[in-house]
Amino acid sequence: MTATPALPALWPAPHAGDAVDATVHVPGSKSVTNRALILAALAAEPGWVRRPLRSRDTLLMASGLRALGVGIEETVSSASMMASISSLAPQATAEAAAGASGEAWRIIPSGLHGPATVDVGNAGTVMRFLPPVATLVNGPVRFDGDPRSYERPLGGVIQGLRALGARIDDDRGALPMTVHGGGALVGGPVEIDASSSSQFVSALLLSAPRFNHGVEVRHIGAALPSLPHIRMTVDMLRRAGAQVDSPESGGEPNVWRVTPGALLGTDLTVEPDLSNAQPFLAAALVTAGRVVIPDWPARTTQPGDRLRDIFTAMGGSCELTDQGLVFTGSGRIHGIDVDLSEVGELTPGIAAVAALADSPSTLRGVAHLRLHETDRLAALTKEINELGGDVNETADGLEIRPRPLRGGTFRTYDDHRMATAAAIIGLAVPGIQVENVATTEKTLPDFPALWTGMLGM
Structure with missing residues (x-):
């Protein structure tokens, strides 16, 4: 087996020129x-x-x-x-x-x-x-x-x-x-x-x-x-x-x-990690594309299953078929007001999509994210705003008002979900450089190869 090539300190997040159309096998939970x-x-x-x-x-x-x-x-x-x-x-x-x-x-x-x-x-x-x-x-x-x-x-x-x-x-x-x-x-x-x-x-x-x-x-x-x-x-x-x-x-x-x-x-x-399916489903939403996640369970205790409802409310549609979960973007991304207290780990990815939406979003119930791999609320606010966004940190979450974003360095603070959030934004915004994308190895091995493979690169 050949060794995995070393990843650059700043990883150029791929920009999607076309709608994504892919089947992604997400590793286990x-x-x-x-x-x-x-x-x-x-x-x-x-x-x-x-x-x-x-x-x-x-x-x-x-x-x-x-x-x-x-x-x-x-x-x-x-x-x-x-x-x-x-x-x-x-x-x-x-x-x-x-x-x-x-x-x-x-x-x-x-x-x-x-x-x-x-x-x-x-x-x-x-x-x-x-x-x-x-x-x-x-x-x-x-x-x-x-x-x-x-x-x-x-x-x-x-x-x-x-x-x-x-x-x-x-x-x-x-x-x-x-x-x-x-x-x-x-x-x-x-x-x-x-x-x-x-x-x-x-x-x-x-x-x-x-x-x-x-x-x-x-x-x-x-x-x-x-x-x-x-x-x-x-x-x-x-x-x-x-x-x-x-x-x-x-x-x-x-x-x-x-x-x-x-x-x-x-x-x-072990079931596929449904929370780690988030960036791939988000890719369908952001690019008006279609992504299939095989082996999505019909019944599960995984919090990531809530993505079906949340991303549908934000403009997509999904169906459980013999292929797996088929998720399709509509070409429109809507803002959302949602309590994420039970699914806080999904917050970075949802914030990334919300920053690209056509209306404001309020993410609530996630004060505990300040104690995760990094202070995720402060980190998301700082990094999205440095790209030209308008995010305010609240007592228990984030208020996100979409604005046109520009390229720049997105710091991850050694937090895997910050890295995948940056990759989502990079689909729509050229010139995003993700600091230490290798931190995704924490839960999603070889994420850059999965991501570029999804895009047919």
């Missing part, structure tokens, strides 16, 4: 892959994760689990590592799909042990989901990561684990820290404020079947963001054989209970 890895690692028997996402975040998760003693065997076909794009070429599409379907990871649970060191990078799922696993290790586990990871909220997980019986050394409720695993955790009831990240709740739930008394997590703060991700966690726990009581199943609001018990070694095929 990061959220599903990393949850599946945790559940398989804690199971009573080996399991399989098929068509996993191979990106920086998921490889960091796999590496962290291996450091704790979990066996992960990878079967990777060369075809599945290639860009899976075709511009309406059925043979190429079928070959790419066949390559992706041949990839699988076999997870072999074993006695968790330390001492160990885990590099979380800047992955929220790794820095939050692995510390509860580390409490089950015999020995100390040190967690460290990128400089930005030191600034991201982790206090809810640390405080929750301490209340459940864990011993943790940290300086300020954030990374770096050391979890002193004792081979087991008491568990039981705990109150946490998860208003800064729903991952605090998911982190405690995923390992809870292995706690002596399970867990009862009660959220006591302001409204929870990104609730679909908690529903995803609950759904995957149940598939692995866990007994979970949740608000959606008639339980008490803001309370989740997991009963202790053995987890099954499941055989799970």
Whole structure:
């Protein structure tokens, strides 16, 4: 296999001269892959994760689990590592799909042990989901990561684990820290404020079947963001054989209970990452084109499924067919007033499309984005305005009044979704230079090749 060429510090975002007409095979979901890895690692028997996402975040998760003693065997076909794009070429599409379907990871649970060191990078799922696993290790586990990871909220997980019986050394409720695993955790009831990240709740739930008394997590703060991700966690726990009581199943609001018990070694095929489908769907909207995303699930807990409604309201149309999701742009982009509190990760892409619309937009309910890979609200405001846009940051979102944009450098702040937002704008605005497009490797490997392939370049 040939090495991927190094990407330039400033990547010239391709400008679309024509309407896009392409089939795009989107890699697997990061959220599903990393949850599946945790559940398989804690199971009573080996399991399989098929068509996993191979990106920086998921490889960091796999590496962290291996450091704790979990066996992960990878079967990777060369075809599945290639860009899976075709511009309406059925043979190429079928070959790419066949390559992706041949990839699988076999997870072999074993006695968790330390001492160990885990590099979380800047992955929220790794820095939050692995510390509860580390409490089950015999020995100390040190967690460290990128400089930005030191600034991201982790206090809810640390405080929750301490209340459940864990011993943790940290300086300020954030990374770096050391979890002193004792081979087991008491568990039981705990109150946490998860208003800064729903991952605090998911982190405690995923390992809870292995706690002596399970867990009862009660959220006591302001409204929870990104609730679909908690529903995803609950759904995957149940598939692995866990007994979970949740608000959606008639339980008490803001309370989740997991009963202790053995987890099954499941055989799970990872869905395409619907949030990572966003820039490709946006391309159809921006260019009045047509994009097909194969294997779009008819039923899913992924927040990205909301794109069907949001981008339709902004001027497109979509249909679920045997081919997958077929999304078509109409040639008009309308502004939108939308609450994105449950789907905050979609905000950068929606903001990029809104900056190209024919009327103003208001994006609400996403104050928590200030604590993501970067302060996404401040970053989007600054970068779009420096291209001639008119974006105002509000207490919980953005107000966007479209103006003619000009070329220029779009900084990404090491944030993958800032990079894909810049690529969307570049379709309509010549001369956009994207700083550090390689940051997309966090969740969307080889994005530049996927993007240029979609455009037939």
